[in-house]
Every structure is written in structure tokens, then in C-alpha cells.
Amino acid sequence: MSEPLFERLALIGVGLIGSSIARAARACGAARTIVATARSAATRRRAAELELADEVAATNGAAVKDADLVIVCVPVGQCGAVAAEIGPHLREGAIVSDVGSVKAQVARDMAPHLPAGIHFVPAHPVAGTEYSGPDAGFAELFVNRWCILTPPEHADPAAVERLSAFWQALGSSVETMSAEHHDLVLAITSHVPHLIAYTIVGTADDLEAVTRSEVMKFSAGGFRDFTRIAASDPTMWRDVFLANREAVLEMLGRFNEDLAALARAIRWADGDALFDLFTRTRAVRRGIVELGQDSGAPDFGRTHAPLPLAPLPRPYAADGE
Amino acid sequence: MSEPLFERLALIGVGLIGSSIARAARACGAARTIVATARSAATRRRAAELELADEVAATNGAAVKDADLVIVCVPVGQCGAVAAEIGPHLREGAIVSDVGSVKAQVARDMAPHLPAGIHFVPAHPVAGTEYSGPDAGFAELFVNRWCILTPPEHADPAAVERLSAFWQALGSSVETMSAEHHDLVLAITSHVPHLIAYTIVGTADDLEAVTRSEVMKFSAGGFRDFTRIAASDPTMWRDVFLANREAVLEMLGRFNEDLAALARAIRWADGDALFDLFTRTRAVRRGIVELGQDSGAPDFGRTHAPLPLAPLPRPYAADGE
Numbered sequence: 001m002s003e004p005l006f007e008r009l010a011l012i013g014v015g016l017i018g019s020s021i022a023r024a025a026r027a028c029g030a031a032r033t034i035v036a037t038a039r040s041a042a043t044r045r046r047a048a049e050l051e052l053a054d055e056v057a058a059t060n061g062a063a064v065k066d067a068d069l070v071i072v073c074v075p076v077g078q079c080g081a082v083a084a085e086i087g088p089h090l091r092e093g094a095i096v097s098d099v100g101s102v103k104a105q106v107a108r109d110m111a112p113h114l115p116a117g118i119h120f121v122p123a124h125p126v127a128g129t130e131y132s133g134p135d136a137g138f139a140e141l142f143v144n145r146w147c148i149l150t151p152p153e154h155a156d157p158a159a160v161e162r163l164s165a166f167w168q169a170l171g172s173s174v175e176t177m178s179a180e181h182h183d184l185v186l187a188i189t190s191h192v193p194h195l196i197a198y199t200i201v202g203t204a205d206d207l208e209a210v211t212r213s214e215v216m217k218f219s220a221g222g223f224r225d226f227t228r229i230a231a232s233d234p235t236m237w238r239d240v241f242l243a244n245r246e247a248v249l250e251m252l253g254r255f256n257e258d259l260a261a262l263a264r265a266i267r268w269a270d271g272d273a274l275f276d277l278f279t280r281t282r283a284v285r286r287g288i289v290e291l292g293q294d295s296g297a298p299d300f301g302r303t304h305a306p307l308p309l310a311p312l313p314r315p316y317a318a319d320g321e
Numbered sequence: 322m323s324e325p326l327f328e329r330l331a332l333i334g335v336g337l338i339g340s341s342i343a344r345a346a347r348a349c350g351a352a353r354t355i356v357a358t359a360r361s362a363a364t365r366r367r368a369a370e371l372e373l374a375d376e377v378a379a380t381n382g383a384a385v386k387d388a389d390l391v392i393v394c395v396p397v398g399q400c401g402a403v404a405a406e407i408g409p410h411l412r413e414g415a416i417v418s419d420v421g422s423v424k425a426q427v428a429r430d431m432a433p434h435l436p437a438g439i440h441f442v443p444a445h446p447v448a449g450t451e452y453s454g455p456d457a458g459f460a461e462l463f464v465n466r467w468c469i470l471t472p473p474e475h476a477d478p479a480a481v482e483r484l485s486a487f488w489q490a491l492g493s494s495v496e497t498m499s500a501e502h503h504d505l506v507l508a509i510t511s512h513v514p515h516l517i518a519y520t521i522v523g524t525a526d527d528l529e530a531v532t533r534s535e536v537m538k539f540s541a542g543g544f545r546d547f548t549r550i551a552a553s554d555p556t557m558w559r560d561v562f563l564a565n566r567e568a569v570l571e572m573l574g575r576f577n578e579d580l581a582a583l584a585r586a587i588r589w590a591d592g593d594a595l596f597d598l599f600t601r602t603r604a605v606r607r608g609i610v611e612l613g614q615d616s617g618a619p620d621f622g623r624t625h626a627p628l629p630l631a632p633l634p635r636p637y638a639a640d641g642e
Binding site for chain 2: 229
């Protein structure tokens with residue numbers, strides 16, 4: 001890239017997402033200067049040690065000074081308070097964005113604190129891992145992922161386009177939709193999946209008849225897949241469910257109806273109903289792999305150790321007993 | 322291995338599991354001769370082309386002739402019929418086993434057809450991928466996985482030990498338990514996880530407000546993890562749910578209670594209840610990784626493409642608008 005898209009990028013929060021933006025923006029030269037900050041002194045120190053940014057600011061207000069792009073990368077429950085802190089310090093004409101997994105509530109929380117002359121363009125990069133904190137980030141996190149922008153109705157098209165160019169520079173595809181529609185889409189593609197993963201892991205952990213040790217040993221039968229997203233950051237996810245309550249409960253209601261129908265099919269031995277659903281769901285997987293949103297390698301490409309060549313515990317006669 | 326554990330291994334069915342056993346047993350020399358068969362002529366031809374076995378038999382009866390180990394590798398709903406077919410052809414003293422994900426019902430289906438003098442030792446290797454068929458198998462599938470044996474009460478300890486040695490030669494750890502306990506353990510670690518994965522993928526696919534294209538594009542937020550196991554073999558899984566009905570419905574009932582409690586916590590904004598569960602579930606993930614039952618690499622070790630270095634769509638002024 002010849003000229004950076006932004007002169008001064010301010011990142012409020014350097015967890016998995018914030019620190020990945022810092023690394024990616026530096027790697028592709030999307031911002032001339034990157035300034036980062038974090039709530040705790042320990043995280044700010046770590047950000048400095050990792051050299052995530054050109055400057056590490058001590059306060060949110062100091063971080064946004066003179067920035068032409070500010071991205072708030074904190075759990076959605078804290079976005080309103082951060083907006084209140086940075087509001088008075090924002091440069092005229094700056095773009096303010098975020099990375100929250102919920103958009104309508106976050107926009108309601110942030111917008112009142114942002115002065116006129118600021119371009120507020122909420123965003124959600126649909127990417128992540130089960131790890132958190134400044135050490136967990138990496139520059140490639142957003143490559144081939146989608147970033148959803150939910151600009152308010154009267155947003156400046158030039159500001160939306162500049163933010164879109166920023167996310168494209170980080171490797172993402174960009175799509176624009178209303179905050180309300182985003183929250184419905186994410187409720188089914190992300191929030192309810194996390195909720196049921198957390199639930200089944202908790203259910204398994206509470207059993208008396210099956211020990212925790214058994215649950216873990218025999219987890220390769222499917223359970224372990226759920227434990228990955230059930231290991232995601234508790235603060236982030238508590239905030240997501242509270243902020244997207246209506247859409248989550250609506251999608252959860254549909255899931256519950258469908259699960260009840262399947263339970264009934266099992267109870268009454270309706271094998272055809274089971275078989276039909278199990279066939280249909282294969283097509284969705286195929287579509288996701290074809291879209292490049294997951295690997296087609298078996299088992300997510302998990303590696304397998306080679307066969308052991310060690311001698312067996314004790315000799316056996318070749319001809320049986 | 323100096324001497325093979327078995328003279329003649331017969332595999333009835335060469336799908337993912339059967340063909341993996343064939344490959345693994347050959348690689349580690351656990352059987353001197355391997356004979357395989359399959360219901361359909363096309364699959365038998367494919368088994369021959371892949372050279373999965375030393376011999377491909379045309380019928381189940383012919384396959385088991387003179388075998389000292391017979392492993393039935395077909396969907397659990399077909400195990401009884403296969404036992405009836407092979408019963409009259411089994412060699413005195415042979416060990417008959419299976420690989421079914423349900424043990425009590427399968428034992429009830431198979432045992433009546435096996436003559437005296439046969440050692441019936443049901444087994445379940447807890448391993449697999451979302452793919453099926455003879456091409457999907459590989460020799461390392463069972464390495465570092467558990468194989469659960471559920472020998473009947475009066476099983477010959479020497480036969481149990483020989484089968485155990487076979488699975489260890491294929492790289493597995495072996496544990497023995499009752500069929501009933503197995504079915505409870507697998508209901509929570511495998512069957513209910515598959516059921517809810519199938520359900521959520523079906524629910525997402527049925528929405529009017531969110532398109533299938535949106536579900537697939539934004540699946541990296543969590544949903545795509547569920548689509549992998551929801552792409553598993555429909556016949557196999559229909560049979561599993563029908564054969565393990567009681568345990569599945571029992572575990573599903575518990576899951577539903579816990580999910581209802583979480584939904585209530587969301588509705589009433591009880592953030593502490595959410596946070597507490599989300600913290601507890603992390604420990605289970607950690608345990609699974611420490612046990613070597615999953616990779617600790619972020620995102621299952623999915624790979625990421627590098628950042629694009631292509632020029633941006635159009636030039637932007639460096640100092641903003």
C-alpha cells in the first residue's frame with residue numbers, strides 16, 4: 001500500500017480483536033501511526049512489550065486525541081462508558097467504530113456520547129478464536145472473513161467507504177446491513193450456538209452417573225467440538241447475551257421447537273424424520289466449505305499422531321488360544 | 322510386531338471405521354490375513370481397488386469363514402441381521418466384535434445369533450470424522466483415542482484381553498465398562514451433541530428472516546463448528562438415536578432444563594449466572610486439551626491465509642477528507 005488509509009488509528013482495548021487489528025493494520029500499512037490503550041496498567045504494559053502500537057496511551061481520552069479512526073475493542077457492555085469517556089476528546093471528522101458482536105444496543109449506548117462532526121460507523125468483524133488477551137491476536141485473523149458494517153441511516157457514505165477500505169486492507173470482505181438485521185443473523189450464526197455449547201458442557205459437567213473424567217476422555221465422539229467455543233471469554237459473552245436478548249430468545253425458541261420435534265421422533269422411532277433432517281444438514285456444511293468459510297479437511301484438519309510401533313504389552317500366540 | 326495377534330481378521334463393512342481398521346491392522350501387522358466384505362457390489366469393488374484387504378469376500382458368510390477375529394462395522398441397526406447371517410459360518414473359538422456407538426441394544430440384537438463357543442466382545446472405538454465410505458478411512462484414526470469394550474458378564478477374560486491388545490496395537494487406549502454405562506456416557510459425549518448440532522443447522526436453514534447465504538457467509542462466528550458433526554452419516558446417526566433412545570432422551574431432558582435456566586437468566590438479565598457458567602466450562606476444555614483429546618491450538622488449528630498485499634480498490638487521501 002503506497003499511502004496509509006488513516007493517519008492515526010486509536011485502538012481502545014487490545015484483547016484478541018484489538019491486538020489483531022493492531023498487528024494487521026501495521027502489517028498492511030493501513031494506518032501511519034497506531035496508538036493503543038487498555039483499561040488495566042498490566043495490559044498496557046503487555047501491549048508495550050509486544051510492541052503492538054507506536055504509542056500506548058494511559059487513558060482513553062489521551063488515546064483518541066488527533067486520531068482519524070477510533071476503534072473501540074471492548075466487551076459490548078462497556079462500549080457506552082467508553083464512548084462517554086472519549087466523546088470530548090475526539091477530533092472533528094474522526095470515524096468512530098467498534099467490533100461488537102451486537103449492534104443495535106451498542107449503537108444506542110454509544111451514539112448519544114459522540115459529538116456532531118464525528119462519523120459513527122459500527123462494525124463487527126465475524127472472526128475470532130477461543131483465546132483472549134493481547135497475546136492471542138494475530139495479523140491474519142480477519143483474512144477471508146466478513147466484516148459487517150451497520151452505519152446509521154444518515155451516515156456519511158465517504159466515511160463508510162473509508163472504513164470499508166480499512167477492513168478490506170485487513171483481508172476481510174465487507175457487507176453492510178441494518179443493526180437490527182445484523183443482530184438476528186448473528187443470533188443464529190453465533191450467539192445461540194455459543195449458548196447451547198456452554199449449556200451442554202455445563203450439563204455434562206453436572207452429571208452424577210458420568211464422571212468429569214469420562215466426559216473428557218471420551219470427548220472425541222463429538223463433545224470436544226463444543227468445548228472450544230464454550231471456552232470463549234466469559235465477560236464478552238455475558239455482555240453479548242444481555243445486549244441481544246430479544247433476538248437470542250427468539251432464535252432459541254425456534255431451536256427449542258425443532259429439538260422437541262426431534263426428541264419426539266426419537267421417542268416414537270420415526271427414523272425417516274431423523275434421516276431427512278440429517279441429510280439436509282449435510283448440504284449446509286458443503287455450502288460453507290465451498291464458500292471458503294471452513295476447511296473441507298476431515299475433522300477441521302486436526303492432526304493425527306502416527307501409529308505406534310512399540311512392542312505390545314505381552315506376547316500372544318499367533319494361532320489364538 | 323513380530324507375530325500377528327490374529328491369523329485372519331474379517332471386516333464386515335468397510336466404511337470410515339471398517340476401512341480404517343483394515344489400513345491400521347495392516348500397517349501395524351495385527352492380523353496375518355485381512356478379509357473384507359460389504360453389502361454392495363460397488364463398495365466391494367472399491368475395497369478391492371483400494372487394496373484394503375488381502376481378500377474381498379462376496380458374502381458375509383464367506384468373509385467370516387476361518388476368521389479368528391470378526392469385526393462388524395455396519396450401522397447399528399443392521400448388526401442383528403449381520404449376526405444372523407454370519408452365525409452359522411463362524412469358526413469355533415472366534416472372537417466376534419463390533420464398532421457400534423450404542424452397546425446395549427446391539428448386544429441384545431447380536432447375541433442370540435452367535436453360537437456357543439464364540440467369544441462375543443462388543444467394542445466401540447470413540448473416533449471418527451464427518452466423512453464416510455471406504456475412501457474416507459486412514460490408518461491413524463484410532464491413535465490416542467479410546468476404545469471402550471463392553472464384554473458380557475461371563476466373557477472369557479483371555480478373549481477380552483486379545484481384543485484389547487488388538488486395539489492397543491492400533492494406537493488406542495482401552496477401557497472396559499458395562500454396555501448400559503457406555504450408553505449413558507456416549508449419550509452425553511456424542512449422541513446429544515450430534516442431535517443439537519443437527520437441530521441448530523436445521524433451524525438456521527429454515528429461517529425466513531435470515532437467508533441460507535447469510536447463514537453460510539457469517540458462519541465463522543461459531544455456527545460452522547456445528548455443521549461439521551451435522552454432516553455425519555445420516556444412516557449411522559438415525560440408527561444411533563433409535564438404538565439409544567432412553568439414554569439420549571434422559572440426557573436431552575437435562576440439557577433442556579439447563580438451557581431453560583440460561584434462557585431465563587438472559588430474559589431477567591442475570592449476568593452473574595451467565596458469567597459463572599461461562600467460567601466453569603473453560604475448565605472442561607482445559608482438561609480435554611491436557612488429556613490429549615483435542616489440540617490446544619486456537620480454532621482447532623485451522624489455518625489462515627496470509628494478508629493480501631494487493632492494492633486497494635481506489636486511492637484515498639492520506640489525511641482523510
